[in-house]
Amino acid sequence: MTRALDSFLAAAPWPQRAGLRLLLALARRPRGAALLARAPLAEQAAWSTLALGRYDDPAIGRALGWDAGAVVDRGRALRRAEGRP
């Protein structure tokens, strides 16, 4: 699990945090994934959370045309140049 995804989960109230951690643990195991496939909403929740972490990887983002670092740098430069808050 990435550090960012871990902090995302850590910010959740404990019931959601515990539930999501359980779903993620299931999704990573073949038998668990087969079990999740019977509950579409739970499967989607697990898949969405894992995907959030996976596609946050800067290398994957750049391969898809998205560079978070460049967006942030441009924002900071604009704020400083124009004296924005």
Added chain:
Amino acid sequence: MTDSLEADFCVVGAGAGGAVVAAELAEGGARVVVLEQGSHHDPDSFTARPPEMLGRLYRDGCQTATLGAPPILLPLGRGVGGTTLVNSGTCFRTPPHVLERWQREFGLELDEAGLRPCFERVERALSVAEVTPELAGANAAVARRGAERLGWSHGYLRRNARGCVGSGVCVFGCPTSAKQHTGITYIPRATAAGARIVTGADVHGVVVEGGRARGVSARLPDGRRLEVRAPEVVVACGTIHTPLLLERSGLRDASGQRGRNLAIHPATSAFALMDEVVDMARGVPQSFYVDEFAADGIMFEGAAGPPAYAAMVLPLTGARHTRAMADYPRLAQFGLMVSDESRGRVRAVAGRPLIRYDLCAEDVAKFRAGLARMQELFFAAGAREVYLPLPSGMRPEHARPRDLKLMAFHPLGTARADARPTHGVTDGELAVHGVAGVHVADGSVVPSALGVNPQLTIMALATRLAFHLLGRVVPQTSDATGPDSQPTDEEEAPCPS
């Protein structure tokens, strides 16, 4: 150890309602203390990376959810600016037919003419302007093409932004500070006028003695207690937390409506695989709307974001998800929002809100119709494939509540305004029934679903409340003041090349 402050007004919450009330009161010469539970978020700390920013800028790490059929994720902002810090910036005035309903059903003396100066004042303060096609980006162009081919009513949205360059991450913290959220507009005005903003303040309750407000008690991050002595308190904790604060303050609720009547504008989105490159994260994510079916309670609005966001909300799993994400540059997305007739309830359980909300049959029917229309819109725009938020292979008309993958962004109504103390928590002037000196200024007073994004309505009502508390008339546009006043009838500046 207890610290104490004295003020004419104590405002609890620095979001859409609280920040506006605080600034207007302070500029009106009142002594104001604002207590905000969250912190001030420095834009230098924004990373444009969704998991990190969801964890930091949203209450409960963006994992507040309703219980019911179906469960619905309900993201809420937390910190100076509240949800205005993390919303898409869309600005609609309250629709006239909604105001007429409020007069008819809730006895509220609110009409277009009366609220106009409030809206104009807010729009000037927030630099509200229509998004340009250039800034809207290719994702909006897809929806526009579909709507034009179908002859459906549509347009570019009005937003509170200045100098936007289409960073594509409005909901993860604007890195350019282009979005004019209340944390960078009204709160600095309040501070400049002498208001004191206390962050990290966990408010225990409104102190009431002899049937009137005496102040607010809170705890600070270092464990010290803070007592704010004030004869007037404005509660603006948001629709989910305001009824809980009123309850733990021991205020009577003769109406039995506190925490009830929760409307949320349940929403979902669909994706489409296009032939052209869309690059949905380039441009304003929510820049375009299709209101052809607004009278039926169905509104389409733009939605988009960077790959991590898209991967999170793409309604696919397994190999289909991986294949679709490999084509991310050619994915388009659009959102569907329902003006709900379902009503939920917020209660405190072990000090935390428990939100119950079940989608009623009428709203399920709106989603079925809306998803079918959304599919039509994308195919009319030339989509190769459309990914609906339904189980694989399910047609929209067969969707059941448990099949819908929903989120909601506009909680309203849990301290609804009604002129009658037997029917509402607050009166037409947003004062809590049955106690003197306690007022509410957030979405909880909005007595019905609006069918449009509510931030402007909340801010206009907060403006009206502030001037009512000052005993003054809201100035007309010609004599409106404010350091950041901007014309509102211009288009937002295009993205520089």
